[in-house]
Amino acid sequence: MSQALVRTAAGWLLGLMLAVVGAIVSVNLVNSSVASPQQPVREYLEALQKGEGERALGLLRASVPDADPAMLDGTALQTSASRITNVKLGGAEQRSGNRVLVPLDYTIDGSQLRTEFLLESTGTEWLFFHKWAFVPAPLPTVDITVVNSNEATVNGVPVNMPGGRNTFAVFYPGEYEASLNGQFFSAPPTSATVSGRDAPTAPLNLLTQATEELNQAVAARVKEFLDQCAAEAGKQQRLQPDCPFYHATNNRVVDGTIKWSITEYPKISIEPFDGKWVVAPLDGKARINAEQVDLFTGAVSALNEVHDFSFTTRLDIEGDTIKVTPLLSF
Incomplete structure (x- = not known):
């Protein structure tokens, strides 16, 4: 009876010891995984990847500065996190005051980067399992x-x-x-990469x-203006029409023979200036064809000359409407 009791007690003792060892192993396993300092970092990264800004903010325990919050949720946040690849969490490094540093190595656009998260112990759960949380700080x-x-x-x-x-x-x-x-x-x-809360970001x-569509639209309006101006100058038989171009001569030009044409249209350059968009001065060439009479000899000859011209315009854009106003001085 006594030997059987001893064997039973020994069996119970061995079972108890195994249970204690198992419990210790389980506690250590939990503390090194789901209760480790790395776990809040894993959950935070998961929230970023899912675009769950509210959850990420709560995990990070961060304060939001006085800035536009458009990047803190949804598509913008998911896009930011989607560019993070080759993620590797390092071991926790002990710091003073029950704090640890958890390094995160990763790649963005081929560049090797590291972010260091500072966490602090906030007690235990169920007596054995550690609780870790990010040290609060403002967002960058x-x-x-x-x-x-x-x-x-x-x-x-x-x-x-x-x-x-x-x-x-x-x-x-x-x-x-x-x-x-x-x-x-x-x-x-x-683009700019933000690697940490204190890392400077350019x-x-x-x-x-200006887009090519705008350049072409302005060029078309300038061409239309110059072609109409040349046609009207020929119709009115004027050497000095209300156009950017003119012809001056001491000869008499035979009425009915004057014809203007544009031989080189201006190249369009639209640049920002003083908070507006301006068209750079427009330079081109115009040709005049006519018959002319020398007032001293009476000789008749063909007039065929090309004149350089230059003028400026005002550009107005409202919605899809483009307005180009020539500014001429006479």
Whole structure:
């Protein structure tokens, strides 16, 4: 009876020891996985990838600065996170005050980058499982400017640009690409990578330029004006018509023989100036054909001369309407 009791007690003791060891192993396993300092970072990255800005903000425990929040949710946030590849979480590095540093190595556009997240212990759960949370800090920002426009596109999302500039609160890590794709004005894309809350980020400057569609539309209106002006000058038989071109001579030009034509149309260049869009001075060439009489000899000869001319215009654009107004001085 005593030997059987001893064997039973030994069996129970062995089972208890195995249970304790198993519990310790389980606790250590949980503390090194779902209760590890890396777990909040994993959940934060997952929220970024899903475009869940509210969840990401709550996990990061970050404050939002006084800036445009357009990049903090949805498509803009997903686009930013989608450019992060080759993600590798490092081991937690101990810091003072129950804090740890969790490094994150990754790649954006072929560049190897690292972000370091600072977390702090916030106690335990069920007596054994550690609780970790990000150390609160403000979100970083990205400044964007655009020449002569009140709108732009950032990470595929249209945004307002009051006075041609705006500041956007952003999550990190991520990449933010700005561009302008308008019918008449556009700017090539430019991007900035935000690798940390304190990492300096260069401003994005969109250099707006006229599109080929606008250049062609203005060129067509200038050509139409010059052709009509030349035709009217011939119709009125004028050497000095109300046009950018004219002819001066001491000879008598035979009435009914004057004909004007444009031999070289101006090249169009539209540039920003003082918050507006202006057309650079327009330079071209016009030909006059006629018969002329020398007042001293009476000799009749053919007049065939090409004159350089130059003039300016005012460009007005409202919606889809383009208006080009020639500005002539006589």
